[in-house]
Amino acid sequence: MIRTIEEINEKISKDEVVVLTAKEAYDLVKEEGVKKAASQVDIVTTGTFGAMCSSGVFLNFGHTEPPLKMETVKLNSVSAYGYIAAVDAYLGATARSSENPEYGGAHVIEDLLSGKRIRLEASGTGTDCYPKKDLDTKITLDQINEAIMFNPRNCYQNYAAATNSSDTRLYTYMGALLPKYGNVNYATCGMWSPLLKDPEYRTIGIGTRIFFGGSIGYVAWHGTQHNSSKPRDENNLPIGPAGTLALIGNLKAMNKRYVRGAYFEGYGVSLMMGVGIPIPVIDEDMMQQLSLGNEDIKTVIVDYSVASRSRPIVREVSYQELRSGFVEIHGRKVPTGSTSSWALAREIATVLKQMILEKRFFLSEPVEPLPKDRIVKPLEVRRR
Amino acid sequence: MSTEIVKKKLILSFSPELAELPITYHLVKDFDLVVNILRAQISPEKEGRLMLEIEGEKGKLERGISYLQSNKIRVDSLEKELFHDKDLCVNCGLCVGVCASRALVLDENDELKFIKEKCVMCGICVKICPRRAFKIEL
Numbered sequence: 001m002i003r004t005i006e007e008i009n010e011k012i013s014k015d016e017v018v019v020l021t022a023k024e025a026y027d028l029v030k031e032e033g034v035k036k037a038a039s040q041v042d043i044v045t046t047g048t049f050g051a052m053c054s055s056g057v058f059l060n061f062g063h064t065e066p067p068l069k070m071e072t073v074k075l076n077s078v079s080a081y082g083y084i085a086a087v088d089a090y091l092g093a094t095a096r097s098s099e100n101p102e103y104g105g106a107h108v109i110e111d112l113l114s115g116k117r118i119r120l121e122a123s124g125t126g127t128d129c130y131p132k133k134d135l136d137t138k139i140t141l142d143q144i145n146e147a148i149m150f151n152p153r154n155c156y157q158n159y160a161a162a163t164n165s166s167d168t169r170l171y172t173y174m175g176a177l178l179p180k181y182g183n184v185n186y187a188t189c190g191m192w193s194p195l196l197k198d199p200e201y202r203t204i205g206i207g208t209r210i211f212f213g214g215s216i217g218y219v220a221w222h223g224t225q226h227n228s229s230k231p232r233d234e235n236n237l238p239i240g241p242a243g244t245l246a247l248i249g250n251l252k253a254m255n256k257r258y259v260r261g262a263y264f265e266g267y268g269v270s271l272m273m274g275v276g277i278p279i280p281v282i283d284e285d286m287m288q289q290l291s292l293g294n295e296d297i298k299t300v301i302v303d304y305s306v307a308s309r310s311r312p313i314v315r316e317v318s319y320q321e322l323r324s325g326f327v328e329i330h331g332r333k334v335p336t337g338s339t340s341s342w343a344l345a346r347e348i349a350t351v352l353k354q355m356i357l358e359k360r361f362f363l364s365e366p367v368e369p370l371p372k373d374r375i376v377k378p379l380e381v382r383r384r
Numbered sequence: 385m386s387t388e389i390v391k392k393k394l395i396l397s398f399s400p401e402l403a404e405l406p407i408t409y410h411l412v413k414d415f416d417l418v419v420n421i422l423r424a425q426i427s428p429e430k431e432g433r434l435m436l437e438i439e440g441e442k443g444k445l446e447r448g449i450s451y452l453q454s455n456k457i458r459v460d461s462l463e464k465e466l467f468h469d470k471d472l473c474v475n476c477g478l479c480v481g482v483c484a485s486r487a488l489v490l491d492e493n494d495e496l497k498f499i500k501e502k503c504v505m506c507g508i509c510v511k512i513c514p515r516r517a518f519k520i521e522l
Binding site: 185340 | 474475476477478479480481482483489490493494495508511512514515516
């Protein structure tokens with residue numbers, strides 16, 4: 001080890017820290033080599049911004065007079081889950097409005113963050129301690145007690161790209177897939193993506209402080225469907241979906257620029273989230289991983305026309321090729337589209353760098369490492 | 385009369401009874417215009433819509449448009465039809481892969497560029513943009 005997180009934090013305090021974004025670190029290693037770059041750089045910042053369906057907020061509304069146990073809860077006609085405690089609810093990003101299918105939980109979250117007034121309808125059975133049976137009011141983010149964003153699965157470590165071999169257009173969470181390999185859509189932000197820069201979770205673990213939606217948040221746990229035992233290639237990278245992160249933070253402190261509602265035609269609502277993670281350069285191996293570029297990082301293109309959990313793989317592809325605007329499939333040039341914003345991924349890495357340089361962000365030591373032996377089990381449906 | 389050559393993209397909307405009028409024939413034959421059909425939605429029982437790129441001498445083009453209008457065909461210019469809202473857009477580029485005319489591209493800063501001249505108003509970006517950042521106002 002060439003430096004510890006404690007030493008890096010000291011350097012931040014003394015204005016001595018050297019922070020580069022993922023792209024700057026890539027360029028530096030190209031020029032100076034891994035060894036020299038590792039000796040110079042303390043932190044490399046990463047970023048990602050894209051649809052992360054597995055997102056939502058815990059809200060505590062406060063008690064009415066007389067109190068109501070909110071069992072059914074609706075926010076702007078979007079159902080939230082109310083069976084947590086009397087006035088707590090969890091609003092899932094993908095929940096849809098009963099009035100407008102293009103509006104959902106993610107849009108309520110964006111509207112709350114924008115300071116808009118949200119209609120709250122709630123009802124309960126009425127009990128001795130909670131005699132009130134229903135309410136219909138307006139709330140704002142400032143008025144309510146807590147808005148804790150807790151996202152069970154964000155920051156997928158390398159998502160699979162999608163195409164469609166069939167004769168009909170498909171509408172998916174990966175966007176519209178045109179017939180006969182008409183396009184290829186991908187989701188991961190390549191060399192900007194946090195879990196591709198620390199692929200073995202050497203510095204990212206439970207308790208890691210992160211940039212979350214414009215504010216400071218934390219890695220709360222490994223994310224759902226964390227598939228960390230996936231085989232790695234010669235660059236230590238999983239080809240296709242692997243690890244995930246569960247993230248927690250304060251919605252009230254977030255910036256609406258990095259938290260946006262989305263609607264995918266024919267699929268539904270999702271939340272676009274911005275996440276940034278600083279990677280401490282603890283040794284040369286870490287710098288080696290951090291220096292990987294889009295040409296070194298690969299994913300698989302899968303055929304979404306097969307409506308099965310095991311979709312056939314069309315081919316392997318590098319992010320450099322995906323980002324060029326076209327990929328070759330069966331000898332034909334196929335246009336590509338991204339569901340994530342690389343412009344915002346870069347911006348997040350840059351903002352995070354600035355926060356560190358201005359001593360507004362210090363690194364944290366993980367409390368526990370993320371598990372490295374997890375697989376994703378299918379659900380077998382049995383009659384009995 | 386002006387002999388300046390101009391090119392225009394137009395959307396023609398016409399009622400069901402006009403669906404059988406051979407308008408492109410007349411535009412070519414009577415007004416000496418180069419007509420390129422970009423999109424067509426014409427069915428005998430319903431209102432028809434035709435997206436054309438028309439090129440020709442300015443005066444002849446104007447007379448051609450007057451001819452269409454005198455036949456009760458609504459003529460809308462396409463210049464301001466597709467609106468890209470940069471505040472709503474997050475520069476993901478999901479639209480880029482489905483834009484057949486390459487009017488939507490990501491630039492070297494990973495930001496979305498809308499090249500209006502290339503747009504053929506297919507409308508697919510309007511439908512697939514997860515941020516609803518495109519609008520067609522007709």
